[in-house]
């Protein structure tokens with residue numbers, strides 16, 4: 001299936017139950033409301049395909065197992081919108097041989113580390129200097145990537 005604007009004669013059929021299994025938690029971030037939920041951004045669709053390739057590759061190592069859950073971590077600096085990724089992954093899961101699998105996309109806050117003194121601290125605000133030693137030589141050590149965290153199988 002191709003999720004594109006390519007002039008498909010009928011709109012994509014979305015089954016709400018297939019991608020809302022991990023309900024009870026909503027993620028909202030600024031700017032996401034501009035996006036039509038029925039049409040995930042191309043960026044998240046390609047990311048979802050990349051994650052799904054990892055999932056299927058892992059499942060091939062365990063023949064006969066059923067996929068029950070997919071846990072993905074989306075760093076705050078990863079550039080991906082978690083809710084759109086979850087939506088796009090849900091479409092792939094619904095079409096797969098494991099439509100029962102739940103999608104869980106978790107936000108990961110950014111953790112910074114000072115290369116001067118090694119102090120680690122959360123990026124709760126734009127602090128350009130290490131709060132411990134004042135060095136400006138800081139870098140993010142967590143929250144920059146999107147990764148497949150774990151799979152649940154039975």
Ligand SMILES: [Zn+2]
Pocket residue numbers: 114115116117118119130131132133134135
């Ligand atoms: Zn420091």
